[in-house]
Amino acid sequence: MRPTVYDIAAAAGVSLATVDRVLNQRPGVRLVTREKVEAAIRDIGYVRDVAAANLAKGRVYPLVFILPTGDNSFMHGLYAEVRQAMTRSAFERTEIRIVEVPAFDAAALVAALDALNGTDLAGVALVAIDAPDVRAAVDRLVAARLPVVTLVSDLTGSTRHHYAGVDNIAAGRTAARLLGRFLGGRNGDITVLAGSMLVRDHRERLEGFASVMAAEFPQLRLLPVLEGRDDPEIANALVSEALSGSNSIIGIYSLGAGNRGLIRALKATGQGRGLTVVVHELTEHTRAALQDGTIDAVLNQDAGHEVRSAIRVMKATADGQDVIAGQERIRLDIFLKDNLP
Template sequence: MRPTVHDIAAAAGVSLATVDRVLNQRPGVRHVTREKVEAAIRDLGYVRDVAAANLAKSRVYPLTFILPASDNSFMHGLNAEIRAAMARSAAERTDIRIVEVPAFDPQALVRELETVATEKPSGVALVATDAPDVRAAVDRLVKDGIPVVTLVSDLTGSLRHHYAGVDNIAAGRTAARLLGRFLGGAQGEIAILAGSMLVRDHRERLEGFTAVMAQEFPALHLLSVLEGRDDPEVAHMLIADALGKNDGIIGIYSLGAGNRGLVRALKEKAVDRTLTVIAHELTVHTRAALLDGTIDAILNQDAGHEVRSAIRVLKAKADGLAVIDAQERIRLDIFLKDNLP
């Protein structure tokens, strides 16, 4: 059996109150007594259950989530999942705050991270824009003892503690294989719609996609990436323009958000031809497009799992506890119209 505080008190010949003072580094214990308690802790191999101690003390964890202000369905869904976590705050002993910054704006994100640093929360989760200044701001938070988790898009090379999101290179490779197989050896051009190359998840998806296309499907020519800034109106304009000018497009890969605009453009401009379309994130709009055949497959990440994972990791890191990697692995789901949940 694991040693308890009662065992420590018995071994050191002191009261439970004295053991509690030593464990919590509070004053009021003579030096010689403190040494006796610490020796008993070492001899017994006692390991303190920090999470249980914090539960007993009803510790509350103030957490800050920083999201891009964006009119796309996935970010709306992510925001809703954080709000659902806020509704569970009493049970989970969290005090969650959401802050929005302009999308794809590194300096705005840096300013918010600097503000958060002065507030000293128990942890910060952010959708990262991959820029040197953002990386430096995250590193300063970590060095100040504030745990940081990146959500959806990672910030590799930083000191962040954990990434709650899918393997985006694998996601891009999966999208390429699906698109190539669905097209069945056809020759033609592929349009690619991204949000911005400033975010790592979009760059990694593109990297995986282009690698598999070059290796496995050389008959398919990839057009220059269209950056829609995950804005449905911009996405609509870009796709409508591309389809209007290029009859050779036979497939589309939407690797970001803004899919409401993509679907609208497809319904307007692709009525006279067959297109194979792979997109990301299952939302109300992409679900409907799957069901009516406008989109052929959706690659999805579970935003609720990402939010819950971020909260678990931030609380664990605040307590100095290890993270269970298998529990925090975010799965990439593939949905066709036939297996929608």
């Protein structure tokens, strides 16, 4: 049988109350006694039964997800996953609240973050915008001992506890290699469609993409980046214009959202041109386009995994526990038409 607090008490030769004081870092224990108890804990290999402890504490984890609004399938999926997680609240002792903020609006994000300061929370997850005042706002929350997890897009340089998202530089590099190798030595132009250079994930994807392109596929030339603000309408307009304006485009990398606009443009203007296309985020639209050959590869981050991972990390951080590192690494999924889930 696994050791309990009674076993520690017996081993250390103290009472249950003292063990409890040590375990829960309550005052009123002499240093020597405390060390005696801690030694006993180590010796008999006691590990606190978190379930029992939570039961006794009546612990619940009030969590907040700060999510940007946005009419694209990826964001819809992300919202859906958070709502899914809400339905599991009873089991997981969570109380999840969603706070919506306008997309790409750093000031609004800062306001949302600051509004949380002082409230009774076990954790905050946010899709970060890479701006100094956002960083400062996050640091304020961390300083107030609140677990903070960035979701999808990271905020390096801040003191956030964890990032639940993919390695976007690696994603960009991977996209470049896929595109480069699929094009098999042909030369021509590559168009990159992004959402906004304001968010770190898009900047990083571009950075990775450009560096591999330059180093390994010099026969391919990168055209200036199109910024579609993750909006299908804008994306459609930009890509249509680019394709009709040039015949030397042979590849497209879409590193943001709003791909149903891109796909519409491809079907209207890109038909029969033998374009090789790599995009991000598996949605109903990109899935269909992958299947019918409009798109050649989809890079994806599983929003469900990201949300569940964020929740696990926030809970663990709130309890001062550590997490299974391998389990919390969000992997980059590569989908070809053959391995669609």
